[in-house]
Amino acid sequence: MVAILGYSKEQIREAVQEMYTSVARAPESPFHFPVGAGACLKLGYPGDQIKELPEDTLASFAGVGWPFRGQALRPGDITLDLGAGAGNDSLIASRIVGPNGHVIALDVTAAMSQKLQHVVSNAPGISVIQATAESIPIASKTLDSITSNGAINLVPSKRQAIGEMFRVLRPGGRLQLADVVIRRPVSVDCESDPRLWVECVVGATVEEDLLAMLGDAGFDDVRVLKRHDYFSLSPSSQTREIARSFGAHSVEVSARRGPRNPGKVQKFLRRSNPMRWIRHLHRRGFSGVAALGLAIISCYGVLAITGLLALAGVRLTLSPDLWALAIAVTTLLAGGMVAAGFLQHRYPVPVLLAAVGVATVQYALFIEYHILTEMLGFALLGAGAVLDLLRRRTSEARTLGL
Structure with a gap:
């Protein structure tokens, strides 16, 4: 067809x-x-x-x-x-x-x-x-x-x-x-x-x-x-x-x-x-991209909000350990969502990119922090999430005979 x-x-x-x-x-x-x-x-x-x-x-x-x-x-x-x-x-x-x-x-x-x-x-x-x-x-x-x-x-x-x-x-x-x-x-x-x-x-x-x-x-x-x-x-x-x-x-x-x-x-x-929207995103293959967005917000979004509040004269004290844990959990979630796509398209590259990205972010969080290392990890995880989404679409198109 x-x-x-x-x-x-x-x-x-x-x-x-x-x-x-x-x-x-x-x-x-x-x-x-x-x-x-x-x-x-x-x-x-x-x-x-x-x-x-x-x-x-x-x-x-x-x-x-x-x-x-x-x-x-x-x-x-x-x-x-x-x-x-x-x-x-x-x-x-x-x-x-x-x-x-x-x-x-x-x-x-x-x-x-x-x-x-x-x-x-x-x-x-x-x-x-x-x-x-x-x-x-x-x-x-x-x-x-x-x-x-x-x-x-x-x-x-x-x-x-x-x-x-x-x-x-x-x-x-x-x-x-x-x-x-x-x-x-x-x-x-x-x-x-x-x-x-x-x-x-x-x-x-x-x-x-x-x-x-x-x-x-x-x-x-x-x-x-x-x-x-x-x-x-x-x-x-x-x-x-x-x-x-x-x-x-x-x-x-x-x-x-x-x-x-x-x-x-x-x-x-x-x-x-919200639960209907979460399930909707998951079924349409956007769970990896959505989880990546959540990870980025938990990292840089929290940092930006804290800075803006400080400029407004509001001091917000963050626990570095809890902050790092939130970033770690959300990046692991994003990696898991990308890995789930393998069951549909059987293409390993997105999973490998996401795994390396997650490991790089974790290294920056818990072993030796450097902002470039952290950003590289998010970039690799993002590449894996986007490629996973594209491969899901390609797999569907092939099934439909497009």
Whole structure:
């Protein structure tokens, strides 16, 4: 695959629609993801739940889990099937909500919607609409429940889509979804390549981030019910390799809409949580650079602050031993973060540079101090951290075939 950078969200949507048009019209074609009745059964759908599905509809199944494990739907519910595809889950949902309920099947792909419309033409309990998840054409607080299967990872604006789900649900409304997530984010510059969105895991979110986005939007009781090694079912060896590299899998999640939309201040406080940022930097490979910055601040930043306070007439007494210990610990941390990158790229030079840099700083701190020795150590450690970051990106690009 070759990345072509600079595509818009509309072009990504077009690529997604082209792929799933093929799934609707020619489900027997080779795809990088599992489709059909076999995939349904392997992902946990009970046989009695799918035995009454139309054969043609079942052939175009392209879900990533069994969202009904969340048990969000009740008899009499007005329910949205977000990313309904050919309509397998919509038909199952219609049986659950019964004659007093109603299912709204929404999908962005015209071919999928047309296929479902043909199937449900004599089923008054299901309405089919073609729209995007980021702009759901349903009035606010009108739905009792939402089910979704493999849709969010294909949406460019995930926060907006989750916000829309929150908007259309009534307070206390229930959500069940299955979606593709990853353990390590894709950090090379390829997120705007539509082919990578539909062929790989570029559009997927880190599992922790998906759950956090649901909480940020105002959902309560967010739970992961099951994880699937979804990509092990892929017929494509390249897709299986990419999925292993990024820890891609699928999850089944349930949640409940909170009583009110969180305010801007509350959302800001949640999203600015320092621990979320630390984990974000670590997953994107910046932990070595961040730890190096902390080491430099603990050394020269403290020195600068002490000097400025002295100029202002404020005397601050530092313990030389504690100061040296803080510098030693933070440089060791930076070296450890760089060494961790070896597990990904298997390139020893960053580790060697970082190790020599750490040893040089320690020598200057505890054996024979000279500022040039200390600065040389930080320079070597910095070179190792930067080279580690570059090698991580190169390794990711190679895995993605860029």
